[in-house]
């Protein structure tokens with residue numbers, strides 16, 4: 001059976017999930033197996049995800065992130081290749097600045113998971129208010145979790 005997360009990706013909709021690498025039970029959690037990310041490095045993401053009901057603003061932001069708009073000023077204008085450490089740090093700082101411009105945050109630990117097709121955001125109430133609409137996250141299973149915008153991998 002196709003998961004709601006897969007259905008959202010297949011429909012080419014901006015897709016955001018709360019991500020957990022340990023098993024989570026309860027309504028809305030779905031297994032993620034072998035999601036391709038990391039550009040030509042072809043990494044895979046495995047874990048559990050909770051599909052977030054993005055509002056219009058959240059969808060626009062997620063679409064911009066998945067299109068790697070934040071890389072417009074980077075030496076490498078996409079994250080297709082991992083590149084050198086300096087190039088990766090440039091992507092990280094451009095990405096953080098892009099989030100800040102939209103009222104969103106990513107801490108230094110979560111920022112390490114930035115890859116093509118998986119873009120991290122802190123799962124704070126404030127960020128949820130931006131992505132879902134004010135107060136919409138009150139029933140969400142959030143804590144120190146990570147939100148990932150799932151995008152397209154080049155390979």
Ligand SMILES: [Zn+2]
Nearest residue numbers: 071074091094
């Ligand atoms: Zn970049």
